[in-house]
Amino acid sequence: MGLRFRPVENAFYDQFAESAAHLVTGASLLADMFTVGADREAVAMAMRDAEHAADETTHEIVKKVNSTFITPFDREDIYSLAAGLDDVMDMMDEAVDMMLLYEVKELPSGLSEQVDLIRRCAEVTADAMPRLRTMKELSEYWIEINRLENAGDKNHRRILAHLFSGEYKAMEVLKLKDITETLEGAIDAFEKVANTVEQIAVKES
Amino acid sequence: MGLRFRPVENAFYDQFAESAAHLVTGASLLADMFTVGADREAVAMAMRDAEHAADETTHEIVKKVNSTFITPFDREDIYSLAAGLDDVMDMMDEAVDMMLLYEVKELPSGLSEQVDLIRRCAEVTADAMPRLRTMKELSEYWIEINRLENAGDKNHRRILAHLFSGEYKAMEVLKLKDITETLEGAIDAFEKVANTVEQIAVKES
Amino acid sequence: MGLRFRPVENAFYDQFAESAAHLVTGASLLADMFTVGADREAVAMAMRDAEHAADETTHEIVKKVNSTFITPFDREDIYSLAAGLDDVMDMMDEAVDMMLLYEVKELPSGLSEQVDLIRRCAEVTADAMPRLRTMKELSEYWIEINRLENAGDKNHRRILAHLFSGEYKAMEVLKLKDITETLEGAIDAFEKVANTVEQIAVKES
Numbered sequence: 001m002g003l004r005f006r007p008v009e010n011a012f013y014d015q016f017a018e019s020a021a022h023l024v025t026g027a028s029l030l031a032d033m034f035t036v037g038a039d040r041e042a043v044a045m046a047m048r049d050a051e052h053a054a055d056e057t058t059h060e061i062v063k064k065v066n067s068t069f070i071t072p073f074d075r076e077d078i079y080s081l082a083a084g085l086d087d088v089m090d091m092m093d094e095a096v097d098m099m100l101l102y103e104v105k106e107l108p109s110g111l112s113e114q115v116d117l118i119r120r121c122a123e124v125t126a127d128a129m130p131r132l133r134t135m136k137e138l139s140e141y142w143i144e145i146n147r148l149e150n151a152g153d154k155n156h157r158r159i160l161a162h163l164f165s166g167e168y169k170a171m172e173v174l175k176l177k178d179i180t181e182t183l184e185g186a187i188d189a190f191e192k193v194a195n196t197v198e199q200i201a202v203k204e205s
Numbered sequence: 206m207g208l209r210f211r212p213v214e215n216a217f218y219d220q221f222a223e224s225a226a227h228l229v230t231g232a233s234l235l236a237d238m239f240t241v242g243a244d245r246e247a248v249a250m251a252m253r254d255a256e257h258a259a260d261e262t263t264h265e266i267v268k269k270v271n272s273t274f275i276t277p278f279d280r281e282d283i284y285s286l287a288a289g290l291d292d293v294m295d296m297m298d299e300a301v302d303m304m305l306l307y308e309v310k311e312l313p314s315g316l317s318e319q320v321d322l323i324r325r326c327a328e329v330t331a332d333a334m335p336r337l338r339t340m341k342e343l344s345e346y347w348i349e350i351n352r353l354e355n356a357g358d359k360n361h362r363r364i365l366a367h368l369f370s371g372e373y374k375a376m377e378v379l380k381l382k383d384i385t386e387t388l389e390g391a392i393d394a395f396e397k398v399a400n401t402v403e404q405i406a407v408k409e410s
Numbered sequence: 411m412g413l414r415f416r417p418v419e420n421a422f423y424d425q426f427a428e429s430a431a432h433l434v435t436g437a438s439l440l441a442d443m444f445t446v447g448a449d450r451e452a453v454a455m456a457m458r459d460a461e462h463a464a465d466e467t468t469h470e471i472v473k474k475v476n477s478t479f480i481t482p483f484d485r486e487d488i489y490s491l492a493a494g495l496d497d498v499m500d501m502m503d504e505a506v507d508m509m510l511l512y513e514v515k516e517l518p519s520g521l522s523e524q525v526d527l528i529r530r531c532a533e534v535t536a537d538a539m540p541r542l543r544t545m546k547e548l549s550e551y552w553i554e555i556n557r558l559e560n561a562g563d564k565n566h567r568r569i570l571a572h573l574f575s576g577e578y579k580a581m582e583v584l585k586l587k588d589i590t591e592t593l594e595g596a597i598d599a600f601e602k603v604a605n606t607v608e609q610i611a612v613k614e615s
Binding site: 062065066075076079083094097098101102170171174175178 | 362363365366369371375378379382400404407408410
Binding site: 199202 | 507
């Protein structure tokens with residue numbers, strides 16, 4: 001008789017995959033929001049739904065941690081990972097909300113590059129979550145996220161230097177600065193998730 | 206013969222209650238600072254005293270952790286909780302200091318709403334601290350803090366959109382943005398405290 | 411027969427000392443960048459090299475943690491300390507990068523005072539690292555860092571009040587605000603390192 005899968009542990013892995021899948025949806029809506037001629041009201045509403053769905057998944061993970069005796073890795077790490085994935089969604093939601101509220105007219109091209117990096121981070125993260133099961137080939141994931149975060153960081157500073165160059169009016173600079181900082185915050189939040197995964201992998205190895 | 210209370214553990218609970226009581230004082234002084242016609246110098250001085258008293262309580266908790274063999278919950282969690290409560294005080298103190306230093310004239314109404322939320326957070330937190338003893342009915346506390354934090358977040362974005370609307374001069378926007386971000390930082394700091402309490406409760410359950 | 415030193419543990423202490431030594435170099439380059447008439451391109455290039463060297467040390471520490479069975483203190487604490495020291499370097503590198511990119515002309519004197527505090531933090535931190543071996547006289551270190559951080563905090567708020575006074579143009583204020591916030595971020599990062607050391611010392615005592 002062979003070994004049976006442990007259903008409780010599997011539920012955790014499925015939920016982390018679900019949580020990361022919400023980020024792929026969120027990143028896609030974020031990209032829509034930055035598209036010229038987008039129906040910003042409609043995209044923001046879809047984003048709100050995606051954010052609520054992500055919240056639900058996070059709460060389910062926390063509920064399961066509280067009610068499960070044996071967890072696949074440390075309770076606090078599950079908690080950190082769930083919270084970290086949720087933080088990314090919050091940052092993306094915030095960026096979409098700002099785009100709607102601030103009524104920004106012109107978008108410097110650097111911002112679209114940041115949104116592209118965010119989409120890539122979301123895909124890489126969603127790809128990595130199922131590998132938590134075996135703890136294999138995870139280092140590729142966090143190395144790639146670190147690379148993307150570095151690229152985002154450099155791009156962010158160039159965007160700021162461009163915003164401060166005198167080409168834009170002060171109030172427009174303030175709006176765009178807030179939005180670009182939130183995009184950078186989303187990339188940083190992806191990096192925190194990768195750091196958490198790295199710490200879990202270190203403990204399990 | 207009945208069980209006796211464990212005096213060392215009780216001391217910790219009393220100190221956390223004391224720490225949260227400082228936050229109620231701080232939030233009340235913060236509200237005074239935002240009142241039209243306030244003697245800002247006097248309020249800022251009272252705030253400085255309140256902040257020092259809070260610092261003292263924090264140091265006493267840390268000292269007790271270092272010198273006590275048995276603690277009511279994990280040493281690191283006690284440390285996190287003490288540091289988290291102290292961070293809230295620092296943010297409130299910073300907001301008061303900015304109000305004094307920046308010589309702000311006109312205050313948008315949204316800022317008073319944030320101050321009201323902060324007072325409510327302080328009360329809810331102070332109410333919850335004694336319940337650490339039994340670890341009962343704590344979920345109501347963190348759910349309420351999360352609700353307040355969400356409300357604060359939405360309000361914060363509306364304040365920024367209003368500041369960027371063109372009604373204010375650039376330099377006035379910069380001052381008010383700094384102040385409103387510090388108020389939001391105080392609410393976030395309350396949420397971190399609630400998260401720490403939630404994590405402690407998860408471990409103890 | 412006497413006790414032998416444990417070579418693996420010693421390697422960790424040496425690496426933390428190396429990591430902190432990079433911060434002394436970085437702080438010195440940061441000071442160069444703020445000197446009137448500096449060759450900013452050349453200093454920024456030297457900073458990039460220093461940042462890469464610091465990255466290397468961090469990665470070596472993480473690699474050693476992953477491959478070592480017995481560590482001198484908790485794996486996660488080694489990880490936190492290494493990451494914390496690395497964060498300081500990143501903030502100093504960011505400040506240098508901003509000085510280059512933003513093409514700031516005039517520097518308010520308050521910024522040089524912040525750079526002086528950063529240099530002092532770096533020296534105090536580098537002095538403390540070898541004392542991790544014995545865990546003795548470390549409290550002087552974190553008390554001094556807390557004192558420096560408090561001084562930096564007060565100075566930071568005065569700088570902002572000065573920037574908002576109406577003396578500078580909006581775009582110049584935005585540039586200088588970004589730079590001074592990064593300097594404050596570096597000081598905060600030193601404080602986080604000190605907090606990590608304090609937590610390690612609490613556990614070991």
